[in-house]
Amino acid sequence: MPRRTPLTTLDRLRTPGRFTGFLKTASVCALIAALLSPLAQTTAAAADVTAANDYCGGQCSDILPPGENGNATLAQILLNQAFGTQPEHAEDQLGPYANLAKGYSSLTNATINTFFNDASFGVASDQVASTLSPAGRTDVTIVRDKKTGVPHITGTTRYGTEFGAGYAAAQDRLWLMDVFRHVGRGQLTAFAGGDPSNQGLEQQFWRNAPYTEADLQAQIDNATANNGTRGQQALADANAYLDGINSYIDASDSGRYFPGEYVLTGHKDSITNAGTIDHFKITDLVALASVIGALFGSGGGGEVNNAISLLAAQEQYGVEQGTKVWEAFRERNDPEAVLTVHNGESFPYGGKPADAQGEALPDAGTVSTEPLVYDPTGTGGDQSASATAAAATASALSSARRGMSNALVVSGKATASGHPIAVFGPQTGYFAPQLLMLQEIQGPGISARGASFAGLSMYVELGRGQDYSWSATTSGQDIIDTYAVELCQDDYHYLYHGTCTAMDKVELKNSWKPTTADATAAGSYTMRVWRTKYGPVAYRATVGGKKVAYTTLRSSYMHEADSIIGFQMLNDPDYVKSPQTFQSAVQHINYTFNWFYADANHTAYYNSGDNPVRAAGVDAEFPVWAQAAYEWKNWVPATNTADYTPASAHPNSVDQDYYISWNNKQALNYTTASWGDGSVHRGNLLESRVKKLVAAGGVTRAALVKAMADASLADLRAEDVLPDLLRVINSSTVTDTTAAAAVSKLQTWLTAGGQRTETTAGSKTYANADAIRILDAWWPLLVKAEFEPGLGTDLYTAITANLPIDEAPSAAHGPTGSHAGSSFQYGWWSYVDKDIRAVLGDSVQGALPQKYCGSGTVSSCRDVLISTLKTAAGLTAAQVYPGDDLCAAGNQWCADSIVQRTLGGIKHYNISWQNRPTFQQVVEFTSHR
Template sequence: MNYSNLTRPARIIAAILLTAASAASLATPRSETRSLAGLATPARVVTDHWGVPHIQAATARDAFFLQGYTAAGDRLWQIDLWRKRGLGRLSASFGATFVAQDRAARLFLYRGSMAAEWAAYPADSKGWTEAFAAGINAYIDEVSAGRRALPPEFALTGSAPEHWTADDIVRIRSNALVANLGNEVARARSLCLGGAKWEPIRIAIEPRHSVRLPEGLDPCSVPAAVLSDYLLATAPVSFDGQRVAAASAMQLLTAFNASAADEGSNNWVVDAAHSATGRPILANDPHRAHGVPSLRSVVHLDAPGLHLIGAGEPALPGIAFGHNADVAWGLTIFGIDQEDLYGLALMSPDTYRFRGKTRALTSVVERIEVKGEAARTVTLRFSHLGPVIWSDATHAFAVRSVWAEPGASGYFNAAWMFGVRDAAEFDAASRHWGTPPLNFVYADRRGTIGWRAAGFTPVRNNWDGLLPVPGDGSHEWHGLMPASLLPAVRNPAKGWIATANEMNLPPDFPNETRHVGYEWADRSRIDRIGAVLGAKPTFDLADAMALQTDQVSPLALRTTALLHGLSGDTPDQIAALALLSRWDGGEQIDSAAAALFEVWSQRHLRHATVAAVVPATAQPAFTNPALGAVVTTLADPGTLLGSHPETTRRAILLGSLGDAWAETARLLGPEPARWRWGDLHVARFVPAVATVAGATLRAQLEMAPLQVGGSASTPMATGMGGAGFDVMSGASVRMVLDVGEWDNSMFINTPGQSGNPFSAHYRDLYPLWAAGQYVPLVFSPAAVEREAESIVSFTPS
């Protein structure tokens, strides 16, 4: 890989790590034998030099048992926190400040029939999940007995890990990304404030569609704080005392929508005819908010009837993406709208109007244990639509989500894919998918490649899902759309398929009647990926890795194209125009133009556009417009820029650009030749619990800051959040798969495979990730043995 655009420390560290790993591969692996209660037959876990556990067992049940045991060994604090957050059990471990979050989380637990839930998954999946949970519990028992160390985060917080059940895992829904509740509320607030005409500046609607105000909805009836419980239920755990508050509801909603927009993914697959290997190549790099430990863990399961390797959330059995012996697959978010906000007219505190009659709310009283205090009793209320998240004396709001459907546990339907033998079987398996909604690309050893959009899709017969609707019976879902009606492609003539969360419904797809979704990511990443894939007759693994770390932004080029032909009025404007006119859109860390562009586009251009054209009364709903929507408006303003659009556009562009030049000079100094994007764009990975740690432990928990290139609009997505330019989201895992010659495959996971801050694999992959480097993803028994760092042999106890 090309190191030229990396910081010198990152280059040095990456080179040292790769050299050390090469030397370590020649050493004899460490060996250990353990007796393990709950294991039925002897088994092994071979951990390679990159911290990947390769689990070798005599039965699938024991493989999943050891996956749970190993996940607890590597990530006990992380998965225990995942379970407590999802089940609403944080207060029992951390105190009364978490009662509100626990109550919110319990609103969104699956509360339907568990028999129906398990029936929605493969027949073996419940047994696998019970084994996985038993493996976690076995490790916890060893910790309790003093045979394994308690991770330091538990001592720091005065808490202890809890035992798991299989039902715990599938009942939790809040780990799956669904859409578009936040934008429904933001759009209602915009319409209430008179911003309907200017909505195209805030967010793009695709395919072309006229948003219709649902009959019976007063957009001003939607409170700004209506999503407080929803945001709290889906929020990460914070130990710094900050909680969702109604007073900051609009700011929180804006931040929520912005972070969701930046959390995309890339995947693509190239067929054998267009691959330099003569075999398909599949690449995937899902983007989510970064964390410590990594959101995902890479694992290899090898047992009779079960052979797969890939990445998934460490609290779930199996993998979400990767490959088995015959088929590879990757995923990105597909824009199905899987939730709706309903307004209820209350007839009394416990009843609401439905189809001209009175219908009762269901109240559930639950006891929340509180550390060091008496337990709290909370009341959860549910309509026939779903949980009530806000109410006053006369109105309430409820959420209907596919989360409530059997089979909607996030990523759990990957179990259907574990044993597929070819592309046709994979396509059939993907039709079971519930949440989150996904673009699957896949390839089999025979050379077939394909794409399938997947996910539970509500049937809305008379509205589009873009605004809240009355819950009086006039806007009911009519079941779920058959999965076969979602789009799919097999072996396209061009020889490749790529997705990046863009609007990829086919031109003839009847979205005006099916209302699958209207809100998608900007096309910047997919345009760059498509341009690169289409420009070469053949594509190899190195090309795939280079494209995953590509830092060219078509959105930046679309934006700077607006400046063509303009001349500045001030020295700052003239200098800024000169710098950006020479720029190729590359957002490398040493780019001065990238630094100026990001300061301009993030801090000035969007807000200047809103200030110039949106009425002041509506501007509170436009605090964070999508850059792509703003650029599209400026490029083709129609009537949105008033009666003199050219004059208004020139004033917006030059005024904001001059202000951006001045701010960049304040941030990076007066000499543009010394400006570097990397000086602003820094990865700072800090675990939530570090905020309550002492200086020594905090230093052990945190990652050293590293400069990173790219942005949210480059294939190497490095999304920002908050007031600054720090990297907040992107690809923790990147994976490139050589279909059929699996040992050639490569991956990276940041900051490391382990969640133990004292493990060698806690941060070892972090500088490699920042440097755009990869490590082997070995699969064959011989390659696993060759890369072994340690081998633990387990015998049943």
């Protein structure tokens, strides 16, 4: 049997830990020598590739760290672990990406590609590194460039083009694709060697999408049948793509250059080559899509937690006042919130109904989470380990789900050239290998370059076409509702339209056994989900004394494959020719995204997602009874289809003066499922900078990149909240020496810009380090001292479950977790801002129902702030930054730093913190078809 070493993939997601258990440095050299020979792949002679129909005029750029090459042989992994060497193109985009943090201030249009790649179509003849005709095909070539190794796929037939896309994807991301198809199927633990830390990852996704093989196939059949010619083409494209993937698997197996992780997890033997790498099948693509959709494209599902915090507010204040308090903190439609569509147009959705109908709030103290794990055996199946892993995953993966993506798009009316400019991209986290991969695809009906999720790269998902570019940010509007199904007979039957109906039981057993004495112990456990017509059961409770199961119904549930049509359209140069056709394309994407567009003449925006039409009076914030009167309009349980709000009701716009998005509120009266869309949001960091540029006019690509980069280093608390905190403190002379010294340092930092940036490039030391340490220590102390006395401990705790108080770069306790880059999306910034301004007597729109800081007087509030500031100033760096397996306690820069979290055997160096997209484009088209 091949030797098996457990791969702790969950640790790769939540910590910068190291690939462990297989490396003995003293024995490395001989093994490496034996393995080096199959590293080289035979390629055809390099051929010149010329750009086809490229209207960007050399002004399109992109970047995706750490590097395009996400596959490594066993020898390369061992060399990396022993000596730090990198496979070619594994981290060559990491340095340019990192260097922008200190290099942006002197940026010019001419130096943009010092920090980005040239994203022009094609490869110049002197930049061709290799040309491959995969599997000897004559209808497709894969050209890789010298600088980045990005595959440029050119086909003369549609089948050949997609075959090449699949082959290139496997060349660059085979192991990662295999990991995530097993995540989507709830089978990661056994696949990756049995380590229990993987269980939380597979449990989170399988609970939300507990699909059987028949369910996966049905989604493909439905997407194909319901979309006519395009549906048939998508199926043909997917099958050709799979053929390419599987062709590479066979070639790499016979040539013995498959990813080394297969050896390290027991799937292949490094000496005999025994073992197999399973071919991919079409249902694997749906499993992959379900993971990506859950991470990045679904909003809502928090109705039970909302209900718990509402009940806590009503317990504290009484029903009427408690409801007002809850609504104030929920900020459904805050008048001070930054908006993407800022021209005053209203798009009502998800607002509070005048007279809520069908609410099914739980009886206090009765809510319990539905168990997922059953029959655990062995070390790997230990319940406590599983629970710990699940909890860690819930926090860690929310870094991808919560903190993502930004966009800065400026109309040609405000640019120096008269052409629109865009700087935009998704924040998908930092991983090694990266979840996204770069590619260019040119073939019949396809012409695009950009990024795609590994394993779903039959089309470019975010990138550029011949004369247009597009990108997305996560929008988070509510497409998930919670229903209270009344139980009958027992805990596994429920009332459906008056008839006692059995729940469907879906089970999946994971088991593993050791192959060597030092491998992970044998173990197994079963995951069980009870499904109803209203979706899977998530919680149990009583409502008015009646036993209920709370289910979650997602509009994209059983429809993971549907969005393929929209992506197909985005890649089709004969379809997308204008802002309107772009909007039409993304209307076919059922996940919740904000989409942005720029060509040489126009800009556009559209918010996608299947927004269900709810019954009159239903409040989407809370659970409702599972009764016909409260179902989605024309909902069909068998297909999970319903009426959805029309395209015109989705926030959309063409040629607004500028657009910004950083997961903020989309438009007036459009309520997302996210808490925290208030007066202070990280979108403000973009809004203030872009608005100033547009007002001045003459915007250039360099200027817009600078605005993005400047915002990416800003501490939101310092820029938008600290000035008012200091106003309160400085309302009288600060006599305490400790507090006075802290105030002085904070003011100096604020005057310098309030950024978290190195003294000099590579110094790994922050300018104004003491001030940053003080604010990091002060924020959680001041929030608690400001609000807990007035709210009461129970309500304060309940609201923090809806919205964490802090998401600073080093706040490992926040929703993003440590070393994840994305920061300042979720926190109590607006609450502090509104409360402090109210205490100061400023005008506050959408004010909180009472003044909390020091019971509302400036002097008492000042006492609270000074007291907590003194405590914070007295904390050492080691106390504020306690250290982890990457950073020593007290190392502030390291605590903030970004780590490419290993999902395989190759690891990379950490880089200085930047709050920016993972994949990013800079585009300005010079002409249009």
